Amino acid sequence: MARLEVPATIAMAQRARALRGRGEEVLSLALGEPDFPTPAGVIEAAHRAALDGQTKYPPVEGTPALKAAIIRKFARENGLTYEPSEIMVSNGGKQVIFNAFMATLNPGDEVIVPSPYWVSYPLIISLFGGVPVFVDCPEDTGFRLGAAALEAAITPRTKWLVLNFPNNPTGATTTRADLEAIAEVLRRHPQVHVLSDEIYEHLVYDGKTHVSIAQVAPDLKPRVLTLNGVSKAYAMTGWRVGYVGGPAWLIRAMGSIQGSSTSGICSISQAASVAALDGPPGVVEVMRETYDRRRRMVVAALRQIPQLTCAMPQGAFYVYPGIAACIGRTSAGGRRLNTDEDFAIALLEEQHVAVVHGSAFGKGPYIRLSYATSDDILRDACGRIARFVAGLT
Ligand SMILES: Cc1ncc(COP(=O)(O)O)c(C=O)c1O
Known part of the structure; x- marks a missing residue:
């Protein structure tokens, strides 16, 4: 347990909170x-559920109403057919x-994690004795996972491949052709299962549409x-509501674990989630359009800073600018920036802007900025980043 790290995202938020505790304004x-x-309709559904007496222990694997809404969602949006089991x-x-x-993980089992990656994957894999195997997704390919790099990383001990598109932290998306190439590799390695984390599915831009691997390669759906x-x-x-579709044998095993840990998920949250999934798509669209506008605003502002490089992300709500030209320099406050973590800490201490260093996601020297915040904060933060970088010597 002592080897388990606090995720860098949470560590950076804690630092920002400490600074706020000292009376500083932190962006x-x-x-x-x-x-x-x-959305108000979701909150109203929760209220109704509570008044209707949906306040008892729910089934471990989910309420029938939410499972039915999830089945409808997978069919409608992903072309995937699932049974309640x-x-x-x-x-x-x-x-x-x-x-x-x-x-599923036994000690020594390998899990392929395309890098950069969401910090929790390797932490959870390590918790069960698994070995995360990182595969680099280079910036010059749009941080996409190449089939050849995947093939080279697979061994007889590989049990899982994690896919996360749209991606946290880069905002990269994937294409049908990419997934077809990945599926072709997986067909040669029947021991490899796929965890496809599509939690940012609705947040894609520039006319892109999200594609699921189980839809692109129906023969792989059982794994x-x-x-x-x-x-x-x-x-x-x-x-706190997440959900998954997958083979019944694995869902059963996961249900046994959940039954012995948290049991079923808050009944009121489940009723609210039915309203979210069955609700009018316009609600999500308004948020997506707002993120899209902020994405373009932040990228344009960061591209004005000559020392930074900034790819245009096509999904999620993150940008991932490169800061290689700032490494080895010294900040106006006298801090030497040997790593991207040094950069993030100095930016927080000197300009009170909290970001997360890219090396925490497996790829430096970058920083990750979330634009899921107001236009004013984003504008102010980009100005402060520009001043911070201009002050480097
Ligand atoms: C890639 C990715 N997957 C999964 C999650 C988990 O979200 P939650 O537990 O709130 O459903 C997150 C949250 O940050 C994420 O970024």
């Missing part, structure tokens, strides 16, 4: 949390990942877990 672009309120609701997408790896949740798309991070 936080560190956390991946929508700044929108949960192939669906499970968990305490956020994070518990889905925890259940899946606890159910794919398709993960999703209401946190990001519906601004429901605090309601």
